[in-house]
Amino acid sequence: MAPAACLNFASMMGQGSSFLVTLSKPQQTPSGFSIRYNDEVLLVTRVWEDTPMDTWNREHPTRQVVYGSHVISVNGKRNIPEMIIALQESCNIRMEVARSLETELLDEMISRDRKMWNPLVEEVFNSLPERHCNCCKNTSCAVCLEDFDDEMVLQLPCKHAFHRDCISVWLLNRSTRCPLCNQVVDDSHWSWLGQRVTGCGSSAVYMALSWFVMV
Amino acid sequence: MARNRLNKEWKEVQRNPDPDILLELDGDSFEQWRAVINGPQESPYEGGRFQLKILCSASYPYAAPQVSFETKVFHPNVNFNTGELCVDILKTDWSPAWTLQYVCRAVVSLLRDPNADSPLNCDAGNLLRSGDLRGFNSMARMYTIEHAMS
The missing domain is CATH 2.30.42.10 (PDZ domain)
Structure with missing residues (x-):
């Protein structure tokens, strides 16, 4: 050869x-x-x-x-x-x-990020919109299983909606994903927090991050 | 939350029972449930009836229920001695949108499609990984006949 x-x-x-x-x-x-x-x-x-x-x-x-x-x-x-x-x-x-x-x-990158990003940042949770239940994809709350009844509900970016109190326990304590479709609730907070961290000049923390994008 | 939600599930199970899954309360509280699932057709578990113990903590549905086999079963993802089972949706992939009935369906699927890569029963896992399907099927069948068909 x-x-x-x-x-x-x-x-x-x-x-x-x-x-x-x-x-x-x-x-x-x-x-x-x-x-x-x-x-x-x-x-x-x-x-x-x-x-x-x-x-x-x-x-x-x-x-x-x-x-x-x-x-x-x-x-x-x-x-x-x-x-x-x-x-x-x-x-x-x-x-x-x-x-x-x-x-x-x-796997290590993901588990490290999970530790850092899980649960959802409270600012991000508070920025989620409230909508009338008629405008949402689903007609009942998948967490408590109750039907929506002419009320305002919290809508995730994937358009799935839940009672605010029901979904807050999940998103603020357990996971950043929609219980119904598993979509990550907010990707933008990655870059938002990244900027904040770099802004503080903490390069060590910045270097530890990995980033996530859909293309 | 846990109590209201489980009460709702209980009513739903009574309204729409799954022919392959018998799901009922075990005792007076909503904490402990018992399920009997039918072994899937065209698997070595066919004809067997397998009892599961399901425990729901106060954090249900934010935390997954604890599920274990009460009936002895030879399967790579079930600990032969304790009945503990290894399935993603009860660990990392749990979502509060799952119900106990879904969980039982997932266990039936697990019987149909064993995953030899994360074995709790190494003997069963090794048989499958080495490609000895005949050996695996006959062992699983033997234990089904002995423990799940009486």
Whole structure:
């Protein structure tokens, strides 16, 4: 075998066998996966159903992007902020992806964030809108199981609604997710808090964070 | 909260019983429940009736109920001695929108689709992981006949 080929193979193994993923999609359509990143790595945390990414996975069973997949480059860019911009804005995405051995790192990032972000920040909870129950997706409160009765209820960004007192116990003590659809109630508080933390000049805390985006 | 909500669930179970799940109160309080689930068809548990003990704390439905098998069952995700079971929705993935009846349905699904990756019963898990489906099925069947069909 030619030395060049050997070298190439070795570098591929070093990245845990990378492969190429190409997605073409209309403007403003998300690719359909969630990523988590810090200064060093960008890892996939979830692929959403019926999205361009999901379709790719079904059509390319040997090159699937799954939980823990490591995105190495996007449209030739290897720097993480540039990769994220490309993922958010480009209609033609060419990603180099490695079947990652880093799921342990990902699990650690998530559990560390859970500790930091769970429960929901009270400011975020207080910013959730109250709506008349007729405007909401569901007609009863999934926590107490009572039907809504011509009353004001608290609506989450996913449009599911609950009695304020019922959902507050869940969101402020247990989880940041909607009990019905499991959607994270508010992603924006990640960046909001991040800014606040950097504003304080506490770089150590800032460095400990990992970030979460859907693209 | 727990009491009102469980009362509501109790009424709902009586109004819309699931043919494969018998769910009833165990005692006077709403804390302790008993369920009898039918082993799923085309599984080694078919024909078996498995009793579950369900405990709801005062923090229910914000905290998941504690569920364990009272009937001996050979399954990778059930501790053979204690009956403790390992299922995501009773641990990290719990949501207050789940009800006791949903939980029982999830246990029936667990019997139908064992998950060999997080075994509480290593013997059952190893049989499945090594691909010895025949061995697993005959062990599970034997214990079903012995403990769940009498």
